[in-house]
Amino acid sequence: MKSPAELTELFRRQGLKVTPQRQCIFRALAGNEAHPSAESVYEQVRAEMPTISLRTVYQTLNDLAAMGELNQLDLGTGSARFDPNLDPHHHLVCDRCGEVRDIYADFTDVHVPAGAAHGYEVSATEIVFRGLCPRCQADVDGGGTRIPSKPHHHSRGGADAHA
Amino acid sequence: MKSPAELTELFRRQGLKVTPQRQCIFRALAGNEAHPSAESVYEQVRAEMPTISLRTVYQTLNDLAAMGELNQLDLGTGSARFDPNLDPHHHLVCDRCGEVRDIYADFTDVHVPAGAAHGYEVSATEIVFRGLCPRCQADVDGGGTRIPSKPHHHSRGGADAHA
């Protein structure tokens, strides 16, 4: 993702206003490798701007995603995750706490076998490795942060792992 | 997935009762390659049992998934999808209508590069190819079924594509 300063300029060029709320969100995302959920960004931003609304966070995150400055991921952790890392990469997800880590590797040879595409025009390939993070391997029964048994619902910082 | 008859026996062995509702759901899933959502299975089953509740469908699908007789997928289409196909395979998803198709190919060489696992114990690898199904390629602006993701609401079996 671009730097807060570059995003500021980009927003202006697009006729969008650069509000303190937005700048604060830009800062919260800069270099953020935690793949935060909207709720998580909200918590972080709220430390600096206690009156910001969750609605505004969603709004800005969606705007950034629409502009391609942010990737929105749905990894089955119950809520959308936002990834400022725009380089081609894949993910490693902890089935228990929902932590997400980036995986860099050349998987350009992974493609739909000829004849199995069913006429689809494939535009993206996503590879997700699932398993247990080291912390959860040790904490198998314990009370650590956990993804709700069944997918969907709840976050409370939970999805962002024991980060 | 096992046949309705085999599932019936399996449920009995587990001390679970085999009700007409469950058998109806077993039948709805047998050989179903549409990767239906709970709502979709509900619609299908309701044609035969108009009084069945959506709650019962969820309950049974969850039971089947817990027993490993069904795979629950979260492909970012807005709702969970259930896949009776237990053979190792991957998926092709239409970004517009949410249709899902199975892809069989040997991707056993796809793995987390040594040293990039961050200590994770990887238990599964999921590959999702995203793009546009042939129908949506032609129907780019039209009023065909669409994933509700961002736009307005009102769906009704929407996630199951123009099936």
Place this chain on the structure above:
DNA sequence: TTACTAGGTAACAATCGTTGCAGATTACTG
């Protein structure tokens, strides 16, 4: 067949994540 009982079912409410709205507010322009 009949009565029993562990489970199941249906209907309803609640929860979580996310978005639609409406009125108050403010960043940018002239």
Place this chain on the structure above:
DNA sequence: CAGTAATCTGCAACGATTGTTACCTAGTAA
């Protein structure tokens, strides 16, 4: 510095899924 359109905030609304509970029934023992 004022005008206007874009934003912000708070809250209601929504879709997907699960909790609760009061009846109901499949499977079984008698």
